[in-house]
Amino acid sequence: MGVTKPFDAQRMQVRRVRFRFPDGLRGIWNPKRPEFSHLVNAGSLAMPYLEPYLIETMRQALARTDDPSLISEIDLYIGQEATHFRQHQQFNKRLAEMGYKSVPRLESVLKADYRAFARQKSFAFNLAYAEGFEAMALAIGHMLIDDRAHLFGDGDAAVASLILWHFVEEIEHKCATYDVFKALDGRYRWRIWGLIAATAHIMTRTRQGYRALMIEDGMWRDWRSRLALYALLLRIFVQLAPRFLRILMPGYDPRQVADPAWARSWWARYGETGPEFAMLDMRHIAGTEPVASEVVA
Numbered sequence: 001m002g003v004t005k006p007f008d009a010q011r012m013q014v015r016r017v018r019f020r021f022p023d024g025l026r027g028i029w030n031p032k033r034p035e036f037s038h039l040v041n042a043g044s045l046a047m048p049y050l051e052p053y054l055i056e057t058m059r060q061a062l063a064r065t066d067d068p069s070l071i072s073e074i075d076l077y078i079g080q081e082a083t084h085f086r087q088h089q090q091f092n093k094r095l096a097e098m099g100y101k102s103v104p105r106l107e108s109v110l111k112a113d114y115r116a117f118a119r120q121k122s123f124a125f126n127l128a129y130a131e132g133f134e135a136m137a138l139a140i141g142h143m144l145i146d147d148r149a150h151l152f153g154d155g156d157a158a159v160a161s162l163i164l165w166h167f168v169e170e171i172e173h174k175c176a177t178y179d180v181f182k183a184l185d186g187r188y189r190w191r192i193w194g195l196i197a198a199t200a201h202i203m204t205r206t207r208q209g210y211r212a213l214m215i216e217d218g219m220w221r222d223w224r225s226r227l228a229l230y231a232l233l234l235r236i237f238v239q240l241a242p243r244f245l246r247i248l249m250p251g252y253d254p255r256q257v258a259d260p261a262w263a264r265s266w267w268a269r270y271g272e273t274g275p276e277f278a279m280l281d282m283r284h285i286a287g288t289e290p291v292a293s294e295v296v297a
């Protein structure tokens with residue numbers, strides 16, 4: 001088993017971006033999509049614990065390989081994930097400052113989960129979890145980009161830009177954990193177990209998160225909000241299901257998943273413009289190409 005095709009080191013890069021959230025930012029940062037706002041908020045709470053755990057697993061993988069292509073792929077992967085969780089940390093801090101009392105409790109559960117995985121689970125499990133999570137993140141990244149106008153339109157530009165930057169980079173490093181898994185393990189049933197474990201774990205914690213945040217905002221018992229939540233979850237499920245079926249195939253390889261044109265355009269524009277490009281102009285979110293905000297972030 002080995003890496004069949006070297007990854008494109010020329011293209012993948014660590015981008016030191018920073019998002020400035022407006023003073024009046026609200027937990028429901030997209031008033032048109034309050035349920036999606038809290039779904040994203042709940043997902044964001046996991047990042048400062050999940051991503052360091054993935055980094056730790058990949059550091060252990062580094063010690064197990066001397067393939068220079070794999071080593072540089074892991075280094076870039078670690079660099080991107082480290083940037084992601086730091087930006088989420090800033091956002092999550094703002095959520096706590098807004099007065100959501102459940103945030104510290106949710107964070108402590110996530111912290112304990114990932115600490116236990118790192119300390120008690122085998123390297124094989126942690127590697128399979130990492131690849132399972134990345135395969136899921138690739139599917140979610142495509143869904144978020146395809147449905148960006150519906151989900152993010154009319155939303156806060158900084159939060160939308162944070163999430164879209166994060167997932168554009170998830171798409172960019174789609175091969176990293178897959179290549180490591182192929183090189184160091186490669187067992188199909190472990191890849192599938194990792195996908196199931198990561199998906200079930202993240203879904204459970206995310207549900208607990210958005211439920212707690214929605215309770216705090218008085219939405220959980222509102223039948224209109226609950227209906228909107230189920231409609232949103234169904235919409236997401238319909239988009240993700242075929243992508244998950246593809247991941248389950250024994251011959252799955254993220255290289256076969258073509259990158260969305262919008263993401264390719266994001267990479268190209270960032271290359272021309274630099275870090276300020278990451279702050280998007282929401283008036284053009286439905287357009288075929290991303291457009292940066294005039295205001296320098």
Ligand SMILES: [Fe+2]
Nearest residue numbers: 051081084170
């Ligand atoms: Fe990430």
Ligand SMILES: [Fe+2]
Nearest residue numbers: 081134137170
């Ligand atoms: Fe990732």
